[in-house]
Amino acid sequence: MHDSHRKHRETDGGGGLTAHVFRALGNYKIWLFAACGIFVIPHFSFADKAAQPPIPDLPLGEAIGQVLAMPGDAEYGAYLATECVTCHQQHSVNHAIPAINGLPREYFVEAMLEYKYHLRDNSVMQAIIGSLGMEELSALATYFSTKD
Amino acid sequence: MSNVTRRTFNKLLGAGAGAMAMPGLLRAQGRKNVVIVGGGAGGATVARHLAEKAGGAINITLIEDSEKYTTCFFSNLYLGGYRDFASITHGYDRLVNDYGIRKITARAEEIDRTAQQVRTSTGETIPYDRLVLSPGIDLMFDSVPGYSRELAEIAPHAWQAGPQTQLLKSKIDELKNGDQVVMVAPPNPYRCPPGPYERVSMIAHTLKSRGLDDCTIVVLDPKDKFSKQGLFTEGWEKYYPGMVEWYGPNIHGGIKGVDVKAGTVETDFDTFSGALLNIIPAQQAGSIAISAGLSDDSGFCPVDAETMRSKRDENIFVIGDASIAGAMPKSGSAANSQAKVVVMHLMGDLEDARVFPARYLNTCWSLVETNDGIKVGAQYANVDGAIASTSSFISQPDESADIRRQTFEESVAWYDGITKDMFG
Ligand SMILES: Cc1cc2nc3c(=O)[nH]c(=O)nc-3n(C[C@H](O)[C@H](O)[C@H](O)COP(=O)(O)OP(=O)(O)OC[C@H]3O[C@@H](n4cnc5c(N)ncnc54)[C@H](O)[C@@H]3O)c2cc1C
Numbered sequence: 001m002h003d004s005h006r007k008h009r010e011t012d013g014g015g016g017l018t019a020h021v022f023r024a025l026g027n028y029k030i031w032l033f034a035a036c037g038i039f040v041i042p043h044f045s046f047a048d049k050a051a052q053p054p055i056p057d058l059p060l061g062e063a064i065g066q067v068l069a070m071p072g073d074a075e076y077g078a079y080l081a082t083e084c085v086t087c088h089q090q091h092s093v094n095h096a097i098p099a100i101n102g103l104p105r106e107y108f109v110e111a112m113l114e115y116k117y118h119l120r121d122n123s124v125m126q127a128i129i130g131s132l133g134m135e136e137l138s139a140l141a142t143y144f145s146t147k148d
Numbered sequence: 149m150s151n152v153t154r155r156t157f158n159k160l161l162g163a164g165a166g167a168m169a170m171p172g173l174l175r176a177q178g179r180k181n182v183v184i185v186g187g188g189a190g191g192a193t194v195a196r197h198l199a200e201k202a203g204g205a206i207n208i209t210l211i212e213d214s215e216k217y218t219t220c221f222f223s224n225l226y227l228g229g230y231r232d233f234a235s236i237t238h239g240y241d242r243l244v245n246d247y248g249i250r251k252i253t254a255r256a257e258e259i260d261r262t263a264q265q266v267r268t269s270t271g272e273t274i275p276y277d278r279l280v281l282s283p284g285i286d287l288m289f290d291s292v293p294g295y296s297r298e299l300a301e302i303a304p305h306a307w308q309a310g311p312q313t314q315l316l317k318s319k320i321d322e323l324k325n326g327d328q329v330v331m332v333a334p335p336n337p338y339r340c341p342p343g344p345y346e347r348v349s350m351i352a353h354t355l356k357s358r359g360l361d362d363c364t365i366v367v368l369d370p371k372d373k374f375s376k377q378g379l380f381t382e383g384w385e386k387y388y389p390g391m392v393e394w395y396g397p398n399i400h401g402g403i404k405g406v407d408v409k410a411g412t413v414e415t416d417f418d419t420f421s422g423a424l425l426n427i428i429p430a431q432q433a434g435s436i437a438i439s440a441g442l443s444d445d446s447g448f449c450p451v452d453a454e455t456m457r458s459k460r461d462e463n464i465f466v467i468g469d470a471s472i473a474g475a476m477p478k479s480g481s482a483a484n485s486q487a488k489v490v491v492m493h494l495m496g497d498l499e500d501a502r503v504f505p506a507r508y509l510n511t512c513w514s515l516v517e518t519n520d521g522i523k524v525g526a527q528y529a530n531v532d533g534a535i536a537s538t539s540s541f542i543s544q545p546d547e548s549a550d551i552r553r554q555t556f557e558e559s560v561a562w563y564d565g566i567t568k569d570m571f572g
Contacts, residue, residue, distance in 0.1 A: 051526075080507065082488040083485060086565050086569045087562055088565070094560060096554065123543075124541060131538040
């Protein structure tokens, strides 16, 4: 079945397209305009690049200080945290995603900002912090520091 | 927690009054009723998080057809032999016993939006103050001419996890060297954009590890490009050379139909034969959302970007695959994230709790080969009335093996996390 099918494709006239050509060029890389018989080998657009805000100008130390100086709205933090707990469980059972409950505010804020400043390179966390402002960060820090 | 509260409360009351009659009475009086249809990625998350927040102040009823829920997420890893079926199947016991949620195992048959009640296949009528619909997708079998619900017993779709997934696995396990698998991929929009291509990788992995290198997997795709395409094609070339052939519409010219009994798929370009056909048809919102009049011409349900409230009915929220959630893909991760926005608004509507600007998140992980995981994801928010991406990430083609292994390990931790987040 397999063979006859392939043969059928090889002998297919029209577009002048053969299985050999498909194979040689890596089939899934070829886009064929069958009607006019033109091959286009596309560059797969890695338009799919990460889109994250640029690293802030403010020095990291100052950013940490500013966030820590904010009171941190724990209720807001409780809402924002619902997103985090899908990945960060109460007790870490898998080292790939650590538990974050009870992290001291200072550690928490610094760790988060290290993702923002690309001093930590995990792309999931970089995207997450990329959409959090200082107020949100402070709210989350307050919330998580009081959880056990 | 809510359970303890309720039990203590009942005990206190029981001391003075007719103890047996009271709990039912209490349930009926005063407390608001939230009904959730669908106990999957969206619905189970709403149930659990609402129970946690409301602490017994709201009656929560979960109407779900099945006794147990098999996740589509990681079902491809089951096909690849990395997971057993039990590990992707979850029960509702903790939601019922620890969170005080009433689970009705039945189909929601009809929604009466005027009377605000849901009728079930077991003949019950459940009133609601707010209704949450997360019914997932319905497959449009006739979108692939020649295919049908009955023929899915021969050529599985396995796009709703459960017996279909087990059927596909058993058919993969029966393949012999030289056999061809033909997948008909779905048109947009469909649940889990990288899902078909992760599946191709996992089937190839299974065949290769059984020494069946002469097998081929042909993908006939109605789309001219697909999610994480560069990453998948790189992986196929690296791990499964010669095994995977992907044809977009520019090559096959259009999928004409399938003859399941003959094992063929006809396209404009050629007829493809397979010892195994995996047909994934077009999709629309679960039928209950459509029959309730909540969908538009696209077959999915328009919602408010800030709240996930139906644009057709302010007492109903539609989340997950059934909703039109702007730039968000249809995924378990997205449904889980939308659920949290809904819980906040349920608490705002019914308990006067504070509400905050909605934030949404999606991450889709895929496994290409052992320890080679890739990921794509984004944050979203309401931007001028539409859910739009605010930051994003995607694995890169030149990444080290270490990063790919780490990505796979993250995905395992994510699976563990999201299923606990849904089911407690
Ligand atoms: C092969 C595959 C791989 C995937 N991999 C991933 C992944 O890695 N990551 C990811 O995030 N997503 C993944 N997904 C997508 C994910 O499974 C879905 O997007 C997600 O389940 C959607 O959640 P939902 O709540 O909308 O629907 P579902 O999870 O499908 O839940 C709907 C539930 O509603 C019930 N139901 C429907 N109608 C009724 C009714 N009338 N009455 C009672 N009950 C009803 C159904 O029985 C079902 O249990 C994958 C999907 C597939 C097919």
